[in-house]
Amino acid sequence: MNYGTLYGVGVGPGAPDLMTLRAVETLKRAEVLALPRSSDYGASMAWKIIEPVIGKVPGQERLFLTFPMSKEPSRLRSAWDAAFSKIGEHLERGRSVAFATEGDPSLYSTFGYLQREAAQRWPGIRVEVVPGVSSIMAVPAITGTPLADGLERIAIIPANYGVDDLVATLNAFDTTILMKIGSEMPKVVAALERTGLIEKAVFVAKATMREQRIVRDVREVRSERGDCFAMVVVTRKERSGVLAGYVSPAAELAKVEA
Numbered sequence: 001m002n003y004g005t006l007y008g009v010g011v012g013p014g015a016p017d018l019m020t021l022r023a024v025e026t027l028k029r030a031e032v033l034a035l036p037r038s039s040d041y042g043a044s045m046a047w048k049i050i051e052p053v054i055g056k057v058p059g060q061e062r063l064f065l066t067f068p069m070s071k072e073p074s075r076l077r078s079a080w081d082a083a084f085s086k087i088g089e090h091l092e093r094g095r096s097v098a099f100a101t102e103g104d105p106s107l108y109s110t111f112g113y114l115q116r117e118a119a120q121r122w123p124g125i126r127v128e129v130v131p132g133v134s135s136i137m138a139v140p141a142i143t144g145t146p147l148a149d150g151l152e153r154i155a156i157i158p159a160n161y162g163v164d165d166l167v168a169t170l171n172a173f174d175t176t177i178l179m180k181i182g183s184e185m186p187k188v189v190a191a192l193e194r195t196g197l198i199e200k201a202v203f204v205a206k207a208t209m210r211e212q213r214i215v216r217d218v219r220e221v222r223s224e225r226g227d228c229f230a231m232v233v234v235t236r237k238e239r240s241g242v243l244a245g246y247v248s249p250a251a252e253l254a255k256v257e258a
Contacts, residue, residue, distance in 0.1 A: 003091045003125040006118055007098040008105035010132015014209035016052045018133045026130050028054050030098035032061045032090045036110055038069050046100040067110050084114060084121065091122055104134045108158060108179065136177055138207045139231055143214060147175050149240040159184045166191040174239055178232040182225065188232055189222045197234055205230040
């Protein structure tokens with residue numbers, strides 16, 4: 001069977017003008033847009049990002065698909081099967097389908113599950129991934145703190161799956177990124193206080209969106225429930241700029257003055 005092409009398109013962290021040129025071109029060209037949402041009655045954040053840029057393309061079909069925010073495997077499996085079957089109906093007719101996902105398709109994206117199953121559901125199908133700007137890149141851009149330099153190492157944690165090992169992670173890595181905060185914020189703050197890193201953390205919600213919020217004292221949001229667009233970034237900056245054979249201009253000047 002000659003299937004249509006399946007695209008996984010990253011549409012960025014929220015600001016429409018952070019979509020890549022390739023993403024815009026792919027979305028305009030696709031015959032069907034697959035647009036995820038968290039409930040049957042909710043809006044699609046992906047479409048909210050896309051619409052101001054590409055508008056409504058004549059002849060293009062928009063397929064709103066529900067992917068519930070749940071950890072229950074049976075509920076998720078059922079929703080995925082229903083959504084993937086609807087996508088398959090178009091692919092089997094030879095129509096190209098662009099699955100739009102916030103951020104990047106390869107990072108905590110539902111498209112990852114679809115990509116893995118595509119080869120089994122539709123043997124021989126062509127799958128193309130269009131990378132997007134991740135919130136992991138957007139947050140340091142708006143807070144003005146580089147994620148890593150020199151010898152620094154980074155850990156990325158989906159906090160809503162538990163942070164029991166967070167203290168060990170904070171001690172082992174130079175930068176720790178906590179995504180999908182959920183109800184774990186009190187435990188996150190407690191771990192930061194325990195490690196003495198509370199002043200090294202910043203909380204960002206809805207980065208690059210109109211509702212963007214930055215909180216530099218995370219104790220202020222201790223009792224908040226972070227949604228899927230909330231993130232905490234902890235940057236120790238103890239080994240930043242440590243490069244072999246490199247001496248900073250400030251260090252050279254200090255030697256001269258001494």
